Amino acid sequence: MAQRKGPAVWAAFLWPGGHHHGAWRLPGSTGDDIMSFDNYRRMALDCERAKFDVVFLGDRLDAWPLPDEYLARTARGARLETITLTAALAAVTSRIGLVATASTTFSEPFNLARQIGSLDHISGGRIGWNVVTSYTDDQAQNYGLDHIPPRPARYARAQEFLDVVKGLWDTYEDDAVLRDKETGQFFDADRFHKLGHEGSHFKVAGPLNMERPPQGHPVICQAGASKDGIAFAARNGELLFSINSSIERARDYYQAIKTGAADAGRDPDDIKVLASINPVIGRTQDEAEEKYQQMQRLLDDDVSRTFAEMYFGMDLSGYPLDELVPEIELPDASHGMPRAHQEYMLNKARDEKLTMRQLVYGFNGTNIYPKSAEAAADEFQEWYETGAADGFILQISHVPEGVTDFVELVVPILRRRGLIREDYVGTTLRENLGLARPVNRHTTARSVPA
Numbered sequence: 001m002a003q004r005k006g007p008a009v010w011a012a013f014l015w016p017g018g019h020h021h022g023a024w025r026l027p028g029s030t031g032d033d034i035m036s037f038d039n040y041r042r043m044a045l046d047c048e049r050a051k052f053d054v055v056f057l058g059d060r061l062d063a064w065p066l067p068d069e070y071l072a073r074t075a076r077g078a079r080l081e082t083i084t085l086t087a088a089l090a091a092v093t094s095r096i097g098l099v100a101t102a103s104t105t106f107s108e109p110f111n112l113a114r115q116i117g118s119l120d121h122i123s124g125g126r127i128g129w130n131v132v133t134s135y136t137d138d139q140a141q142n143y144g145l146d147h148i149p150p151r152p153a154r155y156a157r158a159q160e161f162l163d164v165v166k167g168l169w170d171t172y173e174d175d176a177v178l179r180d181k182e183t184g185q186f187f188d189a190d191r192f193h194k195l196g197h198e199g200s201h202f203k204v205a206g207p208l209n210m211e212r213p214p215q216g217h218p219v220i221c222q223a224g225a226s227k228d229g230i231a232f233a234a235r236n237g238e239l240l241f242s243i244n245s246s247i248e249r250a251r252d253y254y255q256a257i258k259t260g261a262a263d264a265g266r267d268p269d270d271i272k273v274l275a276s277i278n279p280v281i282g283r284t285q286d287e288a289e290e291k292y293q294q295m296q297r298l299l300d301d302d303v304s305r306t307f308a309e310m311y312f313g314m315d316l317s318g319y320p321l322d323e324l325v326p327e328i329e330l331p332d333a334s335h336g337m338p339r340a341h342q343e344y345m346l347n348k349a350r351d352e353k354l355t356m357r358q359l360v361y362g363f364n365g366t367n368i369y370p371k372s373a374e375a376a377a378d379e380f381q382e383w384y385e386t387g388a389a390d391g392f393i394l395q396i397s398h399v400p401e402g403v404t405d406f407v408e409l410v411v412p413i414l415r416r417r418g419l420i421r422e423d424y425v426g427t428t429l430r431e432n433l434g435l436a437r438p439v440n441r442h443t444t445a446r447s448v449p450a
């Protein structure tokens with residue numbers, strides 16, 4: 001396989017208290033105040049100094065579907081809403097991209113077009129929108145429903161939602177605003193367009209009450225992993241987050257996305273696929289292992305088991321803990337994690353011959369691994385250069401320490417190897433990712449002779 005060169009795309013996924021369920025209990029962790037904006041500010045600035053492309057902020061429309069008794073022993077039940085948080089981060093950073101999560105199942109296109117568009121203006125064009133469809137009943141129950149709609153229905157709504165949002169962002173053509181103080185003409189009415197959308201899910205008249213976002217359309221981010229999700233991602237996504245248990249599986253996913261994009265008439269280079277990885281970094285392998293074990297010792301057994309049961313949507317108590325993970329028939333549970341996450345965990349258990357105990361207590365639902373800085377850099381390089389990913393989304397296990405460890409220990413190695421940029425090349429997220437700015441649909445129509 002051709003070895004590619006040049007910088008990869010780097011994103012830091014910050015979760016309050018850290019991705020590892022025990023990490024909030026570490027001394028000096030953000031667990032001391034998970035609602036603190038200052039924690040996010042400092043971590044985002046560390047990532048910006050390292051020249052990361054993106055700070056990614058995940059979100060859900062629930063506390064987390066664990067029984068209260070167990071949720072109360074985690075730092076997962078509370079967090080800042082990400083659009084609001086992104087606005088605040090936009091004001092204190094200047095170059096790094098910021099990705100906010102918002103659900104198409106439980107919002108309205110007019111609302112999100114305004115909110116994400118405003119963020120793009122406020123940040124000077126540094127915004128991505130992580131388009132999610134939400135996947136659990138407890139989130140639906142905050143929005144007047146008893147159950148989450150089936151996945152095909154969610155993705156059908158998501159497609160129309162996104163089409164409407166992009167249409168609204170194209171309300172003003174780029175040269176529509178004249179601001180001519182002499183003539184008194186503020187904008188050119190011929191370059192100002194109402195949407196007039198009537199579809200299966202939405203009826204939106206427009207126009208959007210906002211000039212076009214600096215990036216034209218903020219970057220569309222997505223993590224589809226099901227058949228419907230991959231089709232949606234291949235058609236619409238620009239920055240994708242993937243979860244794969246091995247380099248081989250990651251390469252297959254990468255190919256599926258790039259082929260799907262070509263089939264949808266897109267240039268595969270217009271989609272950047274990031275592999276999600278949870279690094280726990282040390283100067284040496286022993287130091288990394290020790291950090292990891294320190295977090296593992298802080299895990300609560302009942303919480304770990306309940307989390308694993310929530311991920312799988314089933315009772316796991318019948319499985320002997322010290323035997324290899326058997327073939328598990330997954331129920332079609334709408335309170336579990338997406339099937340892709342479940343398969344990821346089961347594939348990993350199969351590939352690495354894990355016991356039930358390692359699955360339940362070792363995983364934390366994510367790809368956590370302790371590595372020396374050098375070994376981590378080797379692995380990133382192999383994944384990147386052999387076509388398993390265009391870059392990485394680092395699900396930071398313990399914060400803020402995991403961010404500083406990565407920036408101080410791994411980034412210098414990556415930089416020496418040319419895998420992370422020396423400096424930002426542009427002012428917008430699109431420019432830094434090498435993604436073209438979409439031409440306004442009305443301008444395109446105007447330039448095509450009738």
Ligand SMILES: Cc1cc2nc3c(=O)[nH]c(=O)nc-3n(C[C@H](O)[C@H](O)[C@H](O)COP(=O)(O)O)c2cc1C
Binds near residue numbers: 058230276
């Ligand atoms: C790195 C990463 C971050 C994600 N962040 C969120 C999130 O913040 N909120 C959310 O509801 N889903 C999130 N997801 C889940 C995806 O949106 C998606 O539902 C999942 O990957 C399964 O795909 P499917 O919807 O096609 O089944 C994330 C997935 C990955 C891999």
